[in-house]
Amino acid sequence: MLRLLKVNGDSMAPDLKEGDFVVITTVPFFLNRLKPGNIIVFENKQYGTLIKRIASFDPQSAEAYVEGTQPESLDSRRLGPIHRDAIRGKVIAHFPKNKR
Amino acid sequence: MIYQFLNTLDKKFHFEKAHAHCDIPCGIYDPSAAQIAALTVVRMMDLMSDLDSGEGDNKATYHNSMSRYIDSKEEHAEKAKLEIRIIWGDYFKKDKHPNVDDLVHKIMLLGSKVRQTADRKAGEDFVASINEFAEAFWKTKDIKTKTAKAPYAPALDVVYPDL
Numbered sequence: 001m002l003r004l005l006k007v008n009g010d011s012m013a014p015d016l017k018e019g020d021f022v023v024i025t026t027v028p029f030f031l032n033r034l035k036p037g038n039i040i041v042f043e044n045k046q047y048g049t050l051i052k053r054i055a056s057f058d059p060q061s062a063e064a065y066v067e068g069t070q071p072e073s074l075d076s077r078r079l080g081p082i083h084r085d086a087i088r089g090k091v092i093a094h095f096p097k098n099k100r
Numbered sequence: 101m102i103y104q105f106l107n108t109l110d111k112k113f114h115f116e117k118a119h120a121h122c123d124i125p126c127g128i129y130d131p132s133a134a135q136i137a138a139l140t141v142v143r144m145m146d147l148m149s150d151l152d153s154g155e156g157d158n159k160a161t162y163h164n165s166m167s168r169y170i171d172s173k174e175e176h177a178e179k180a181k182l183e184i185r186i187i188w189g190d191y192f193k194k195d196k197h198p199n200v201d202d203l204v205h206k207i208m209l210l211g212s213k214v215r216q217t218a219d220r221k222a223g224e225d226f227v228a229s230i231n232e233f234a235e236a237f238w239k240t241k242d243i244k245t246k247t248a249k250a251p252y253a254p255a256l257d258v259v260y261p262d263l
Contacts, residue, residue, distance in 0.1 A: 003116070004106065004115050005115055005116050005117065005118040006110055006115050006116070006117050006118070007117075007118055007120055008117040008118065008119050008120065009119050009120035010120060011120040012120040013120075016120060018120075021103065021106045021107075021110075021115070022118065041118045047119060048119060049116065049117065049118050049119060050118065050119050050120070051118035051119065051120050052120070068120060095102050095103045095106055096103065097103060
C-alpha cells in the first residue's frame, strides 16, 4: 500500500536530492491514473530501482516515458518506455534532507 | 524533525534505495577531448606526409615511424568519435536540440574517412565539424565561445569556451 524509500543520486535535483525520503503508494487505482509530472519508482533490469518523473504516459499501451530533472539524467532515451508492470509506485510524500 | 526521525529509522532498518541515476561521472561533459583528438589526427597526417620515404638502411626506421603515425591516427579518430557520441547520447536532448543529430552523423562519417585515408582536407573538416559541435554544446550552457588557433601544430582554428 505504502512504502518508504531513500533517494540515491541527484538526477532529480533540485526537486529530490540525495538522501531525501519519499513515500510511494503501490495501490493499483493510483498507478492506473498516472499523468505527466508524477514522480514514479520503477524497476529496470540493468539499473535496479529507479525514481524519475513522467514526461508522458500512454494509457492505451500503459507505458510511461520518464525523465530526470538534470540534463545528464538517465531517461527514456536510454531506458525506453516504462511499462505499467515495471512501475512499483507513485510518490505521494517527500521529506527533504535539508529544508528549502 | 520528521526527516531526522526517518533517518534514525533508516540507520537501523536500512530502507530500500530508489536511484536517481546520472551517468558516471555525473555531469562531466566537455568536447575538448574530442577537439584535441581531432587535431591529433591532422597532426599525424602531416607527420606521415613529411616523413622521408626511407631507402636502404632507413627503410626499417621509415616503416616503424609510419606505422606508429597510422596507429595514432586510427586511435585518435576513434577517440574523437567516442567522445562525441557520449555527449550526444547522454547530454543532448532530442526535443531541445534537433539539429545536433545531423551534425553528429557528419562527424561520424568524417571520423571514418580520416581513418580510411590520409586526406588532410577531410581531417580539417573533421576538426571544423567538432568545433561546430563544441559551439552548440557550450551554447546549451549559456557560455560564450571564442575561436583561436591552437598554440601547437597543426595550429588549426579551435572553438574554446570563453570562461
